[in-house]
Amino acid sequence: MAEYSTPTSEQEFHANFAQLKPRMNASEALFESSRCLFCFDAPCIQACPSGIDIPQFIRQINSGNDTGAARTIYEANYFGNACGKVCPTEVLCEGACVYNLQDVKPIEIGRLQSFATRKAIEEEKPLMQAGIPNGRKVAIVGAGPAGISAACELRALGYEVDVFEAKDQPSGLTVYGVAPYKITNEEVLAEMAYLQKQFGYSVQYNSPITSQADLQALEEGYDAIFLGIGLGRTNALLLPGEERENCVGAVEFIEQLRMNHHATTVGRKVIVLGGGNTAMDAASESSRLGADSVILAYRRGKEDMGAYEFEYDLAKGVGVKGLFNVAPVEIVGNGKVEGVKFIRTALHEGQVQTVPGSEFVEPCDMVIKATGQAKQTHFLSLIGGLKTDGKGRIVADERTGQTTNPQYFTSGDARNGGAEVVNAAAEAKAAARGIHEYLSRK
Amino acid sequence: MPDLSINFAGIKSPNPFWLASAPPTNSGYQVMKAFDAGWGGAVWKTLGVPVVNVSSRYGSVNYRDKRMMGFNNIELISDRPLSDNLREIEEVKKRFPNHAVIASLMVQSRQEWHDIVRQSQEAGADGIELNFGCPHGMCERGMGSAVGQEPEVLQTIVEWVMEVAKIPVIVKLTPNISDITEPAMAARRGGADAISLINTIQSIVGVDLDLFAPYPIVDGKGSNGGYCGPAVKPIALNMLKNCAQHPDVRLPISGIGGIETWRDAVEHILLGASSVQVCTAAMHYGFGIIREMTSGLEQYMVDKGFNTIYDFVGKALPNVLHWEDLNMKYKVTANIHEEKCIGCQLCYTACEDGAHQAIKLNAGTRVPEIIEANCVGCNLCSLVCPVEDCITMDRKDDGTAHVTWKERTEANDIPTEFNDEKAGGRHHWVPEPAAALGKEKHKTLPGKARQFEKVTVTQEVTE
Numbered sequence: 087m088a089e090y091s092t093p094t095s096e097q098e099f100h101a102n103f104a105q106l107k108p109r110m111n112a113s114e115a116l117f118e119s120s121r122c123l124f125c126f127d128a129p130c131i132q133a134c135p136s137g138i139d140i141p142q143f144i145r146q147i148n149s150g151n152d153t154g155a156a157r158t159i160y161e162a163n164y165f166g167n168a169c170g171k172v173c174p175t176e177v178l179c180e181g182a183c184v185y186n187l188q189d190v191k192p193i194e195i196g197r198l199q200s201f202a203t204r205k206a207i208e209e210e211k212p213l214m215q216a217g218i219p220n221g222r223k224v225a226i227v228g229a230g231p232a233g234i235s236a237a238c239e240l241r242a243l244g245y246e247v248d249v250f251e252a253k254d255q256p257s258g259l260t261v262y263g264v265a266p267y268k269i270t271n272e273e274v275l276a277e278m279a280y281l282q283k284q285f286g287y288s289v290q291y292n293s294p295i296t297s298q299a300d301l302q303a304l305e306e307g308y309d310a311i312f313l314g315i316g317l318g319r320t321n322a323l324l325l326p327g328e329e330r331e332n333c334v335g336a337v338e339f340i341e342q343l344r345m346n347h348h349a350t351t352v353g354r355k356v357i358v359l360g361g362g363n364t365a366m367d368a369a370s371e372s373s374r375l376g377a378d379s380v381i382l383a384y385r386r387g388k389e390d391m392g393a394y395e396f397e398y399d400l401a402k403g404v405g406v407k408g409l410f411n412v413a414p415v416e417i418v419g420n421g422k423v424e425g426v427k428f429i430r431t432a433l434h435e436g437q438v439q440t441v442p443g444s445e446f447v448e449p450c451d452m453v454i455k456a457t458g459q460a461k462q463t464h465f466l467s468l469i470g471g472l473k474t475d476g477k478g479r480i481v482a483d484e485r486t487g488q489t490t491n492p493q494y495f496t497s498g499d500a501r502n503g504g505a506e507v508v509n510a511a512a513e514a515k516a517a518a519r520g521i522h523e524y525l526s527r528k
Numbered sequence: 529m530p531d532l533s534i535n536f537a538g539i540k541s542p543n544p545f546w547l548a549s550a551p552p553t554n555s556g557y558q559v560m561k562a563f564d565a566g567w568g569g570a571v572w573k574t575l576g577v578p579v580v581n582v583s584s585r586y587g588s589v590n591y592r593d594k595r596m597m598g599f600n601n602i603e604l605i606s607d608r609p610l611s612d613n614l615r616e617i618e619e620v621k622k623r624f625p626n627h628a629v630i631a632s633l634m635v636q637s638r639q640e641w642h643d644i645v646r647q648s649q650e651a652g653a654d655g656i657e658l659n660f661g662c663p664h665g666m667c668e669r670g671m672g673s674a675v676g677q678e679p680e681v682l683q684t685i686v687e688w689v690m691e692v693a694k695i696p697v698i699v700k701l702t703p704n705i706s707d708i709t710e711p712a713m714a715a716r717r718g719g720a721d722a723i724s725l726i727n728t729i730q731s732i733v734g735v736d737l738d739l740f741a742p743y744p745i746v747d748g749k750g751s752n753g754g755y756c757g758p759a760v761k762p763i764a765l766n767m768l769k770n771c772a773q774h775p776d777v778r779l780p781i782s783g784i785g786g787i788e789t790w791r792d793a794v795e796h797i798l799l800g801a802s803s804v805q806v807c808t809a810a811m812h813y814g815f816g817i818i819r820e821m822t823s824g825l826e827q828y829m830v831d832k833g834f835n836t837i838y839d840f841v842g843k844a845l846p847n848v849l850h851w852e853d854l855n856m857k858y859k860v861t862a863n864i865h866e867e868k869c870i871g872c873q874l875c876y877t878a879c880e881d882g883a884h885q886a887i888k889l890n891a892g893t894r895v896p897e898i899i900e901a902n903c904v905g906c907n908l909c910s911l912v913c914p915v916e917d918c919i920t921m922d923r924k925d926d927g928t929a930h931v932t933w934k935e936r937t938e939a940n941d942i943p944t945e946f947n948d949e950k951a952g953g954r955h956h957w958v959p960e961p962a963a964a965l966g967k968e969k970h971k972t973l974p975g976k977a978r979q980f981e982k983v984t985v986t987q988e989v990t991e
Binding site: 188 | 870889914
């Protein structure tokens, strides 16, 4: 018996994918903010990649200044509401809360953050604005967390900003890639609309930048170009049978789910390949879509998984079963997926080695590959002088985000190889400052 | 089991917990319900001249998420007909003969006092409490605190009452006065059997930021009210101590002010109260709190080996001295127990900004360190520390030396000039003033993302 029955309506979908960090009401926010100790030089601030002054905004909530709290948050992070919901707060701010050392439940910082920002968004509080126009223009490729954050910061500095987005909605993985129980589409898009209304940057949707000619137009039309392109499709496994029907990439599967909700098809028996956070999400999601059984297969041991512990717990909590020390060798089936042939693995001097003769087939009718996202190597090769490192990440100045082609700047997954929304938001803000520094000097 | 019963100036009660004269004792219904729940006595809501109340009567002081840590009211004395109140007093007494029912009274003329005292006695009240404390509404009519603030007037009225009183008379004192022992002594001179204190403190509990009016708001306006609740306990305890220690007061005292738990009650008793009165806590949580109060008091008495309340009435009084009699050789310093520290650094910032710069931070750890040479033993760090017993104040003197300011004064050993070597802070290290500038900018100022310098637009604006 499955943990969840297959959702057939929007209502059932939202029940199966109930928000992990539901919205606080004013009473809860008052109670929770009252618990904050207001530490000196607070560890939560230090643990936040965007350095939000957390004790300050909590104190503002506690004293009835929710608008001021939202301002504090947005001054540090333009994805303030999204980060409150999608950040792995367990390992960031909340993980650093001193209450943990007292065996007391840490302050629910993420939910308090979203409490304040969501109120500001709904009440359309004018907290931010574009700076005095300075006559310069910046093009931004990609309307994800990095691109939009850079757009906001650049607008605040007086730049004219045009964002070019391949898809038809902003916020990148926040709306296309994050698990639906972390944030709803409506909530993501409301924050995007709120930001755009205040800063007034333009976003051209369904406008992928793909060719040399596209890039040349940007180079000629803009003083600087910010690359917030993120990563590409799911990496191919290069295994026989990978092309079979119902063998899908996790990124693509989650995008389907975010866009189509309960109309997303899932197998009865799903095998998810991978041990990272995306694998945990895909496994949880399959279960919440009503799959009878979901197996999470990873080639090393449980303790070696890259996923956060709380993410694995979350998956286990919805009935996902772990299958460890197995490597896929073939996707078997006849047209459609019918199973995965695995071989058992063992660690030998730190290296994963297969155990000869230990092959077995685990039957299933769907395979989700959560084996990382490809780098956009081809696109990047079109930009003159732009260097990438051995892992395909764009090489950029740590402080300014300037690439080896001085007209180009970058942040987010394309530069860091894949991290959280909060990292992209924080780095993009810095890169926008880098652009400003560069163009002011020019 | 210990005996909780009391005989307060002749008023017998199964336990020392009485409901104070206030809204919870407005009717026979409420008093019976309270006695049924376990309260030992009740001081009836003040009977007296006819009054009319306004709507919107109470205001509250909330602290973060805690409600009613302070409370005030602009309600007057009982607005119910005197005959109804007297009839209900009689009914309660019949039903609860062993409980204490005290009639609180407030009238003006000698004849009125005589009449109402007699009527209360006839109704069967065990005692009388004279309300000389109400700080709002009644004082403007020459009653309540207007009497309590004039010892001679107070004494005269007590004398009138004593002319006809056959039951014990308690005088309830107002705290809205510089020296509460003055009216206490006047009560004694007038012949009163006991005093109770404190009544409410004149107050404005808050101002509405949108309506620009004080709480509680009556049609856009407000008035000062009477303050009570947990916040007033420290004021009550001090005034209680003043009366209990005064050699010329020597009357049983019913302690009132901020009593919500058995602990609060024990504190009042230790400083000289032999009955305690409760109002705000009952208004907040209902009569059921009495179960926690009696059980806590009982357990405390068992733990301490006290058989009756009188075993510890005033037990803390010998330890309350004048400042000049404290031992100046006693020395404590703060000690941070590293294994308990959670690294909030509240002690650091409190000492740094609010005390004596005797705590420092070290690289690589969030556990602060006490600079013992600078620590004056003020307690602040241990008070702000959120962890139980993480910062202790440890004794550093050997306990053999003892000298007080009074002794030093008598021995001519006190600083007398501004630059006197004997002055306390003379050799205490303080940092240079300018060392403060920018000291913690990187820490206390907003997070990393906001450390960007403010950017001014320098380049020319083109088309």
